[in-house]
Amino acid sequence: MIRGSIISHATSEIKKKQPIQEYLDSSAQPQDDTSSNSQVAGSLQKINNKKISQQETHITALKKLLGYYQDITETIREPFIILDKDFRVVTANEAFYHQFKVLKKDTENRSFYELGNNQWDTPDLRELLENILPKHQVLNNYEITHDFPGIGHKTMHLNARQVDAKQLILLAIVDVTRQKQLQDDTIEMTASLIKQRNKLQGLNDAKDEFINMASHQLRTPATAVKQYIGMLAEGYWGKLSEVQNKMLNTAYESNERELEIIEDMLRVAKVDEGKVYLIKSSCDMARQLEEAVKDQLASFNNRGQSIVFNKPLEPVIASIDKKLMRMVIENLLDNASKYSYEDKQITIDLKQDDKLAVIAIKDQGVGIHKKDHVKLFQRFSRIDNPLSISAEGTGLGLYWVKKILDLHEGSMEVISRVDYGSTFTVKLPVLN
Ligand code: ADP
Secondary structure, three states: OHHHHHHHHHHHHHHHHOHHHHHHHHHOOOOOOHHHHHHHHHHHHHHHHHHHHHHHHHHHHHHHHHHHHHHHHHHOOOOEEEEEOOOEEEEEOHHHHHHHOOOOOOOOOOEHHHHHHHOOOOHHHHHHHHHHHHHHOEEEEEEEEEEEOOOEEEEEEEEEEEEOOOOEEEEEEEEOHHHHHHHHHHHHHHHHHHHHHHHHHHHHHHHHHHHHHHHHHHHHHHHHHHHHHHHHHOOOOOOOOHHHHHHHHHHHHHHHHHHHHHHHHHHHHHHHOOOOOOOOEEEEHHHHHHHHHHHHHHHHHHOOOEEEEEOOOOOOEEEEOHHHHHHHHHHHHHHHHHOOOOOOEEEEEEEEEOOEEEEEEEOOOOOOOHHHHHHOOOOOOOOOOOOOOOOOOOOOHHHHHHHHHHHOOOEEEEEEEOOOEEEEEEEEEEOO
């Protein structure tokens, strides 16, 4: 038993170091005066007995302490080993025997370097124990990597301490091979993901450039078509029959739609390139909303929808780019109308909440599934709903709206319930 062997070693150390014992040994020589000799012997015997009893108490305390240390060692889940100053193993815990596949009987009282067919006899470890540790006395997470014949290629973190006036070395060994491998894999994976991301970014940039260029190229001929359709409709080349007029009308609407899409794409390209610059001025938000409502009233009426604007009692003034913010509001109103059935009502609320102008546009439309909310502000992201086929769109409106609000340091929130409707709330900083 290791516990026994430490104790016997400790006991002999203590005995060796007892000056009173040495004195007793030396005083056991023959003396001239027999009576005084026996007196001295008697009192020395008393002192001796007292010292022996003190030693026994000390040994008992030591035994307890060693037991306590061994219990602690055993509760440590990582491999743990105690070496003496000559690097011989005093004790090790179960985790050590288990992990390094060595037996207790082949470990205790053996040189640490010899264990498991000299698998610990590495230049790194010798450097650590013989040179680095004596200088520092404490070492934390000293990393060694080694091919252990018994257990394979391992990376270990060694935590060592010299204790008991450098008589003992406590060595905790943490196998970090898996973590290290994971770390290396993660680094490799991250590098590969960054590479892929850069590649995708490159493709995305190329796609943006292509859309931008194509939109520009398409705008000129589409505008020319509009002019020629206009000239025909005006009767420049003679009066048109009813059928011809009808066909021309259809061509005109399609051309209008085409131009709208082109304009949307160009607008988005511009904002993405950071080429949208705000021309801000102080604006009465109620008036801005009223004008937008007035402009769109006809299209609301055409769909049999009503619009209610709840004006605030006090003016709400914000510093905005009026033209762009007007388009933001129009986009939201248009969506509220497009994605609602006939006879439904759209409500606009405006209020000032602390330092924010809060505009809420509420509809009683088809609503948006929670799972689709993340897609709302993405580019070209159309979300299917019962009205999305009849209500034409490019999926660019909300993306652009969000970008313009960001430029104004504003924000947008959406609350929606399928079949009940949606509320898009815009918040903008008010003018101080
Ligand atoms: P578009 O209307 O051209 O499709 P948007 O970016 O304006 O593009 O809107 C993206 C999607 O969000 C739409 O396809 C639609 O499904 C959904 N959406 C937007 N506004 C509303 C709304 N008020 N009610 C229900 N769905 C909406």
